Amino acid sequence: MGKLELVCPAGTPAALRAAVGAGADTVYLGLRDATNARNFPGLNFDRQELSEGVEYAHARGAKVLLAINTFPKAGEPEPWHKAVDDAARLGVDAVIIADIGVAAYAAEKHPDLRRHLSVQAAASSAEAINFYVNEFGFKRVVLPRVLNVPEIAVLNSQIDVETEVFVFGGLCVMTEGRCTLSSYVTGQSPNMRGVCSPASHVRYEEKGTQLISKLGDFTINSWGQNEPAGYPTLCKGRFSTGGEASYLFEEPTSLNIGMMLPELAAAGVTALKIEGRQRGKAYVEEVVRNFRQAVDAMDTDTPFDTSDLERLAEGGRSTSGAYKKAWA
Amino acid sequence: MNRKTELTLGPVLYNWSPERWRDFYFEIADEADVDNVCIGEVVCQKRAPFFAPHIADVVERLERGGKTVIHSALTLLMSQQDLALAKSLTAEEGFYVEANDIAEVADLKGRPFAVGPFVNCYNEGTLQWLTDVGATRVCLPAELPMDAVAAIASRATIDVEVQAFGRTPLAISARCYHARSRDLHKSGCEFVCGEDADGMVVETLDGKPFLTVNGTQTQSYTCLNLVSDLTTLRDLGVGAFRLHPQAIDMVAVARVFRAVLTHNLTPGEAMADLEDLWTQSPFSNGFLKGVEGVKMVAGAE
Numbered sequence: 001m002g003k004l005e006l007v008c009p010a011g012t013p014a015a016l017r018a019a020v021g022a023g024a025d026t027v028y029l030g031l032r033d034a035t036n037a038r039n040f041p042g043l044n045f046d047r048q049e050l051s052e053g054v055e056y057a058h059a060r061g062a063k064v065l066l067a068i069n070t071f072p073k074a075g076e077p078e079p080w081h082k083a084v085d086d087a088a089r090l091g092v093d094a095v096i097i098a099d100i101g102v103a104a105y106a107a108e109k110h111p112d113l114r115r116h117l118s119v120q121a122a123a124s125s126a127e128a129i130n131f132y133v134n135e136f137g138f139k140r141v142v143l144p145r146v147l148n149v150p151e152i153a154v155l156n157s158q159i160d161v162e163t164e165v166f167v168f169g170g171l172c173v174m175t176e177g178r179c180t181l182s183s184y185v186t187g188q189s190p191n192m193r194g195v196c197s198p199a200s201h202v203r204y205e206e207k208g209t210q211l212i213s214k215l216g217d218f219t220i221n222s223w224g225q226n227e228p229a230g231y232p233t234l235c236k237g238r239f240s241t242g243g244e245a246s247y248l249f250e251e252p253t254s255l256n257i258g259m260m261l262p263e264l265a266a267a268g269v270t271a272l273k274i275e276g277r278q279r280g281k282a283y284v285e286e287v288v289r290n291f292r293q294a295v296d297a298m299d300t301d302t303p304f305d306t307s308d309l310e311r312l313a314e315g316g317r318s319t320s321g322a323y324k325k326a327w328a
Numbered sequence: 329m330n331r332k333t334e335l336t337l338g339p340v341l342y343n344w345s346p347e348r349w350r351d352f353y354f355e356i357a358d359e360a361d362v363d364n365v366c367i368g369e370v371v372c373q374k375r376a377p378f379f380a381p382h383i384a385d386v387v388e389r390l391e392r393g394g395k396t397v398i399h400s401a402l403t404l405l406m407s408q409q410d411l412a413l414a415k416s417l418t419a420e421e422g423f424y425v426e427a428n429d430i431a432e433v434a435d436l437k438g439r440p441f442a443v444g445p446f447v448n449c450y451n452e453g454t455l456q457w458l459t460d461v462g463a464t465r466v467c468l469p470a471e472l473p474m475d476a477v478a479a480i481a482s483r484a485t486i487d488v489e490v491q492a493f494g495r496t497p498l499a500i501s502a503r504c505y506h507a508r509s510r511d512l513h514k515s516g517c518e519f520v521c522g523e524d525a526d527g528m529v530v531e532t533l534d535g536k537p538f539l540t541v542n543g544t545q546t547q548s549y550t551c552l553n554l555v556s557d558l559t560t561l562r563d564l565g566v567g568a569f570r571l572h573p574q575a576i577d578m579v580a581v582a583r584v585f586r587a588v589l590t591h592n593l594t595p596g597e598a599m600a601d602l603e604d605l606w607t608q609s610p611f612s613n614g615f616l617k618g619v620e621g622v623k624m625v626a627g628a629e
Contacts, residue, residue: 071448071450071451071454072450072451072453073450073451073476073479074450074451074452074472074475074476074477074478074479074480075451075452075475075476075478075479075480076479077451077452077453098448099448099450099451099453099454100448100449100453100454100457100458101451101452101453101454101455101456101457102453104453104456104457105453121430121448122404122429122430122448123430124404124405124406124429125405125406125410125411125429125431127405127411127431127434127435128405128429128430128431128434130434131430131431131433131434132430146404146406146501146502147406147502151406173501173503174499174500174501174546175404175499175500175501175502177448178403178404178446178448178499178500179498179499179500180469180470180471180498180499180615180621181498181499181539181546183471183498183615183620183621184471184496184498184548184614184615184620184621184622185620185621185622186620187614187618187619187620187621187623189471191448191450191469191471192450192471212533212534216620216622217620217622218532218536218538219532219533219534219536220532221533222533222534235499238533239530239531239532239533239538239539240530240531240532240533240535241509241528241529241530241531241541242509242528244509245533246509248505248508248509248530248541249501249503249505249546322502325502
């Protein structure tokens with residue numbers, strides 16, 4: 001069993017340097033346009049920065065993955081094709097692809113450019129994964145956050161390709177790449193524009209003693225004076241069914257399975273993915289450093305203290321998500 | 329494509345009782361002016377055994393009624409039970425199957441099949457590839473705006489279908505929100521989704537209706553209605569329109585859509601008729617208009 005590869009987010013060149021410095025084996029990033037799923041203002045790389053980032057990472061033994069993981073707008077595939085071309089030209093180690101058309105383009109034009117299947121492609125079964133592998137030559141699949149660890153182990157026995165799993169950070173509760181909730185409320189499509197619950201559509205309003213958070217025209221949550229307010233990510237909101245209010249889809253928590261790394265390794269996982277290209281370099285540095293220690297600790301059989309990671313989790317609350325499937 | 333524009337009745341998305349399910353399709357078979365009818369469980373594998381005993385009768389009745397039967401397959405495949413349900417359709421060589429997950433496309437490759445709205449076909453590149461492996465029709469994702477539909481339809485060599493009526497499926501999850509809303513686990517869900525024939529309405533904390541939960545699927549609260557855009561879409565090359573079954577008179581809904589396509593009703597008259605038929609929530613067409621999906625943008629023609 002090889003050592004688990006640590007795949008870390010880089011929303012900016014500074015975050016890239018921080019991640020590499022903190023021990024990332026690999027960083028992933030996106031271009032400054034709709035071709036990637038974190039298309040937020042002030043984030044991402046232009047071609048020059050990408051080229052410099054690749055050079056910086058390679059000089060320090062780290063790899064760079066380019067996320068081209070949105071679905072091209074019909075009639076205008078050029079930005080996605082150009083992103084693939086530039087990834088090959090600039091020496092990126094692999095591209096992360098969700099769309100079948102982009103996969104077909106990359107496989108045809110740049111057969112030697114390594115391809116990873118994005119979580120946005122929602123390949124949740126061995127049948128789906130093998131299909132992508134056979135048709136487009138994917139070398140790795142990023143697994144949807146809908147599988148538990150025993151399911152991942154079974155899956156790995158049925159496929160002949162590396163798997164990468166999310167271990168820390170933001171957590172989609174809906175199947176990735178198959179959710180238009182944010183689009184329904186904001187008109188901005190996560191799949192096409194790379195934005196979910198964008199800040200441009202967020203408002204906070206005071207109503208008496210309550211603080212209301214809104215996304216578009218809809219109230220996502222409401223807090224009393226002594227409650228800490230959070231960001232109104234649609235699926236982490238409080239809603240009411242049959243007159244009863246609850247976090248219907250998911251609590252405002254984030255994923256943390258830092259304590260499950262040995263189980264993931266035993267399940268045949270190749271790489272661990274940390275979410276958070278929208279996060280600052282200090283956060284990235286701290287999370288990556290902790291996970292570096294956690295992975296290295298596996299070689300020495302010393303248990304790793306994950307309390308720092310608990311603290312770094314969004315809102316100080318974390319969940320094991322689907323990996324334990326407490327709700328199944 | 330220079331031929332009659334088709335109407336497709338989508339699969340029943342809700343957990344209706346087996347008798348209701350059967351009788352609904354019998355009525356569609358006998359009375360509805362639709363060309364294609366989708367049957368099969370696409371949301372939750374656990375529901376499928378209940379109406380399975382009626383499938384053969386329903387298929388026979390639909391075919392006798394002159395409808396093309398499309399077997400719609402499950403949307404999210406994870407468990408062995410999910411895969412077995414999908415295989416029970418894809419293994420039948422005589423079935424015309426609609427794939428809603430890429431694993432089903434894998435099974436169907438090389439023979440004629442349909443691509444459902446839950447397979448991400450967002451552009452002509454993906455459409456071309458699906459066409460090359462055997463797809464003969466595709467129902468596009470609901471969130472595509474008019475210019476994207478046009479770009480795809482103008483390049484398509486297979487039938488392109490657009491969702492035109494009903495609560496819009498917005499997301500699918502491994503988790504069941506019907507069960508969660510009752511503090512039940514998915515494995516012991518007691519099939520509470522069966523209590524809501526048009527889904528369970530979700531409101532914001534200030535009491536504004538927002539979404540609809542249908543087990544593991546989340547839908548819009550609004551009801552998609554593209555009746556004002558049918559002829560525009562047809563002129564762009566769209567060959568079929570999908571009507572999602574709701575617990576209302578779907579024979580009448582189909583009649584209204586057909587009448588607009590044959591110029592026997594104006595869009596304005598059609599809208600008034602549909603407002604009488606569907607009273608549970610407002611209509612929406614925002615996705616097609618390139619704005620928030622929840623919105624209704626007036627004035628198409």
